[in-house]
Amino acid sequence: MLMLLEQVLNGLQYSALLFLLSAGLTLVFGIMNVINLTHGSFYMVGAFCAAAAAAKTGSFLAAILAALVGAGLYGLVVELLVIRHLYRREHLDQVLATLGLALFTNALVTVLFGRSPPMMSTPAILAGSVQVLPGLAYPVMRLALIGAGVLVAVGLWWLISRTRVGMLVRAGADDGEMVDALGIDIQRLFTLVFALGAVLCGFAGVMAAPLLAVEIGMGERILITTFVVIVVGGVGSVRGALVGSLLIGMTDALGRAFIPSLTSMMLPPQLSDPLSSSLVSASIYILMAIVLLFKPRGLVPARH
């Protein structure tokens, strides 16, 4: 029972990371209609900025600030120089351009920070474990990641449903041209949304950096799963991203935790071993296929 609870917590913290990454991606995809393969790069830029700031100052707060500013600024530059020209282009053009940008970013980070993965240690305040329940200690850093996910979810909900900017974002998702016709500078709105997505990625980067390797290409590795999340949740909807993150995070964690023991109970080892490892690798994609079969526009699609 404790084991199950611990694995649920593991699933939650993975979901939190996925949510931080997918919230921005789904907005950019849904509102601006841009497939952005550079999205993972902002996560990497955030992590590298955080590691550099932490190495310089030794302060985790400085690391957070550096990650948010670094990723946000880079997002702004990318939007102004490249993405802006892609809104009306075909998806294939967007994929080519943003893939190129992702490769460019990898090279740029290599030039600026070197090829060796930098070190980023857990801040003292988040180090160690706490007793969540008697007999169940859980690392504070991972709890902090869950907390960050909740915080961002609440913040986004407030931003989107309670503010003027949020209203415009929702309107933009429904009908961008109409918003434009009503005298709102949709271009500025797009830039803002894009930068916000990058900032969230940067936040994910700094929160993940103490637990993960800060390395070139770390963004691409998680980007595919992030796309799975927004497709399952429904493109363009932040609530969808939340639902998708929880579903994908939980499926992946619980699948890795329990599929091997379940299959080995039912089948002899020479069959269960390859079966379980394939099932574990494929679990989130199987989930996506099932969801798309019944809900082709995702579980919580943006209203169109």
Place this chain on the structure above:
Amino acid sequence: MKQRGINRIAAALLLATAGSAPVFAQQAVKIGFITTLSTPAGYLGEDERDGFLLAVKEGGGKLGGVPVDVQVEDDGLKPASAKQIADKMAQDGIRLFTGINFSNVMAAVGPTVLNAGGFYVSLNAGPSNYAGKACNKNYFDAAFQNDSFSDTAGMVANDLGAKRMVVMAPNYQAGRDAVAGFKSAYKGEIVDEIYTKLDQTDFSVELARIRSLDPDAVFQFHPGGVGINLAKQFANAGLADKIKMITPIFSMVDRMLAATGAAAKGYYLSALWSADLPNAQNKHFVDAFKQAYKRVPTTSAAQAYDTANLIASALKAVNGDVTGRADAFREALRKADFPTVRGTFRFAANQHPIQDWYLLHVEDDGTGKLVYKNVKVIAHDHVDPHVADCKMQ
């Protein structure tokens, strides 16, 4: 203007020396050096290139007194592009190759080199086929065969008295090979085998499982960034104090160690080289490398340096005539008569190493920096298990 003047003088000097050289004015022997310099794994190739070129530099542009022209190319960790590079080099008449880091790249380049009648001397990649059934008289491995780092890790586990172990590796060929190699030497009980996803970054689920199984030690094979993730999370979960971590050096190389902070403290590693090996050649190498590149050498650099000196010994024996006196060149390579940083080095019948393997322990050097401490020799004159399958032609 001044620059041009100097160039002219240099050219004149070159002409003068060329004129005074023996009739068969020695042409530089071209060496094709294909390695991985880009991608996140590029630092491995950098160390290999730098280790190799250090030996060339020490010889004043020569290996074994023979002028060499080392042509370094980046394969980008793509077997197909490595093969293209090798094809081009072979067409240009290059008959001596080295440099490749990854076994899958090796598999693509091997046939090109060997079919052209060229020599390949490996400084890292050690796939099993070239050690066993597909062994080739022109293929030499001066580093290690892939099984050797995992079966020696099994010996480490025996030596540490680990009775119950969990083994964990990514679910792909090299990961499964590592587990098989470990099991071939380990004598205790394996309580669970965990196969992780190849692109996995989070190990919380597996670590929870390991905690519940409470083994004496964990064997894992996760090179590169994945291994950094695992080390950080293993320590963060509070497991590092209770459970011993045993892994080949390639899952915790210097750069990974630097990136883990204090997380990898206490790791037990099987390794074929360590910076503190007490032999004169090694002391010379470590000092020279530090002086030349302002950083400490890694096992990749040490292997490359040894490979360069092995090639030097053979080039010397044939005075640089690799193609004309191929048989003599091969014989000279087989003798492995070169000063090695590893203390001892010989070739087995399959032209793969017979060498000592060491148990290293990751410790604090007193200033808060983690270093490898050489504990003992874990396997004397270790040979890979494929040598019996090799019928050398």
